Amino acid sequence: QNHFFLQTTVGLISGICMIVGTIIGSGIFISPKSVLANVAAVGPCLIIWxxxxxxxxLGALCFAELGTTITKSGGEYPYLMEAFGPIPAYLFSWTSLLVIKPSSFAIICLSFAEYASAPFYPGCDPPVVVIKCLAASAIVVITAVNSLSVKLGSYVQNFFTATxxxxxxxxxVSGIVLLAQGKTENFKNSFKDTKISIGSISLAFYNGLWAYDGCHYNKYTYQFRNADTVSFKFFRNLPLSIIIGIPLVSVCYVLINISYFTVMTSTELxxxxxxxxxxxxxxxxxxxxxxxLFVAFSTIGAANGTCFTAGRLVYVAGREGHMLKVLSYISVKRLTPAPAIIFYGAITIIYIxxxxxxxxxxxxxxxxxxxYGLTVLGLIVMRFTRKELKRPITVPIVIPIFVTLSSIFLVLAPIISQPELPYLYCALFILGGLVFYFLFVHFKFNWAQRISKPITMYLQMLLEVVPAEEDTE
Incomplete structure (x- = not known):
């Protein structure tokens, strides 16, 4: 009897290209101004990048170990489930669906709106209402594209990735040419007027790391449910791809910032x-x-990719009973998770x-x-509590310890140095997921599903959606 498996050999060059293509998106066009604003000088800005x-x-290497040890889809969810149990895993799902993913989509669409409107308002800032309306329009269009066709969304993604x-x-290249021509005035006394505090460093890291968002997604590992079918080359190439790919992105980001500073002073930027x-x-x-034009294309491409993946996370959450069941329905004609994508788009519009x-x-x-910090802490915990797990990739223990400590710093520093109520609201919202966990997951109260049944039936007819067949593989 023949057995068929997905091809699981990812070449080194292909792995590097996938990592570079995944990470570089809208962030580098959004974050430079905010990173500089928090440190106030060119030198510290480049160091932060x-x-x-x-x-x-280092974080991506930790996730590479997790992804090849626990070969399940769902982002951090299965790792937290294995390390700490269902409550932290559910809180991740809750926060990801209602905070992390929609806010990410909103940021990218607002960035698109700023760049798309900027040429029409030379010498001044575009009106806020124009930016928000344009961002909302982008959300509606991207949501519609991904609801109507998987192929159309893929074609859009391929085009915008190239741009x-x-x-x-x-x-x-423009920046390198300008440097060769001697445009180095703005790099003299590059640490002058530096303004650094614990809070400003953490906020600068927030904005810089936003441009690297995506480096922790194990897109290349989750499908390998049987590690015996994966070649040795894959386990060798994955960490090498990370070690080469992400620093290559970092070099690109530093060069882009240097290019900006060849023609703009810190104040002008x-x-x-x-x-x-x-x-x-x-x-x-x-x-x-x-x-x-090309930056707008780039941000739209990033937004399209975010919508594509996040819509499917909402779909899985509905299927697992973590959200309303109707969100796990799929379009009869299009075979897309239309209710999940529309729900995700609606939440995102609220954010903007x-x-x-x-x-x-x-x-x-x-x-x-x-x-991120809790997940990497889970890696450390499982080194002692789950010794029986097969680990095709193992990183030195000092790396997850450093990443965990860095995560603690990034979470606590802005609260301690610049306490603001929205941080408290965010923390309370995350903990508020416990109420829904105990009501609908632990005790399995299904009154919400019963109350929403008429709405579900109406949406089924309106959107022409049905429950998806269970995947029994």
């Missing part, structure tokens, strides 16, 4: 509404329109109404690093 690359690399690499290369647009105006005129990019990044990062 480099340090973020190191931390992202983001083009604009990154344009900015880097902080005053710019859209940094890449200002760079294009000064370097590429009269073809400056290329920059906002009161929020701005910097605030959303801070609270996104606060929430996400709680669970």
């Amino acid at each position: 480099s340090a973020c690359g190191i931390l992202a690399t 983001k690499m083009i604009i990154v290369l344009i900015i880097i 902080l005053q710019s509404q859209a940094v890449a647009v200002t760079f294009g105006d000064r370097v590429l005129y009269p073809a400056a329109w290329i920059v906002p 109404i009161p929020g701005n990019i910097d605030t959303l990044i801070n609270y996104f990062s606060f929430a996400v690093w709680i669970f």
Whole structure:
């Protein structure tokens, strides 16, 4: 009898390209201004970008061990389940679905709106209402595309992935040419006027690490349910891909920031509404329109990818009973998780109404690093409590310890140095998931499902959706 498995050999070059393509997105066009604002000088700004690359690399290595040890889908959920049990795992699912993923989508769409509107308001900031309406329109369009067709969403993603690499290369090459021409004035006394505190460093890391978001996703490991079918080359190439790929991204990010500083002082960069647009105006005129166009494409591509993956997380949560059952239904004609994607888009629109990019990044990062740290702590715990697990990739114990301590610093530093009520609200919201866990998961009260039954029936007819067949594999 023949047995068939997915091909599980990922070449080194392919692995590096996947990592670079996954990480580079909208973040590098959003974060430079905010990183600089928190440290106030060129030198510390470039150091923060480099340090973020190191931390992202170490974190990704920890997740590589977790992903090849516990080969299940669901992000951090299965790792937390194995290490600490169902309560932390559910709180991750709760926070991811209602805080982390929607705020990420909102940040990217607001960034798209800023860059798309900037050319129409030369010399001044676009009105807030224009930015928010444009962001909401982008959310609606992306939600519709992913609800209507998986293939259409994939085609959109492929096109926008190509455009983001083009604009990154344009900015880097332009910066190198300017440096060769002697444009180095802004790098003299690069540590002058530095303003650093514990809180400002943590917030600078929040914004820098936002540009590396995605480096912890084990997209290449979760399908390998039987480790015996995976080649030795894969387990050799995965950590090598991380060690080469993420530092390569870090080099790109530092070079992009250097490119910005070749034509802008720190003050000018902080005053710019859209940094890449200002760079294009000064370097590429009269073809400056290329920059906002391609950056807008890049951010839309990142938003499309976020919507695609997050919609399926909502779908799985509905199927597992963590959300309303209707969210696990799929379109009869399109075979897409339309209710889950529409729900996700609606939550995201709520986030853009009161929020701005910097605030959303801070609270996104606060929430996400709680669970990154808890997940890596779980790796340390399982080294002692789950010794029987087969670990094809094992990182030195000092790495997860360092990442865990860094996570604790990133979570506590802004609270201690600059306490703000929204951090408290975020923490209370995360803990509020315990109420829903005990009501609907632990005690399995199904009155919410009964109350929502008429709504479910109406949505079934309106959206033409049905329950998906169970995957028995």
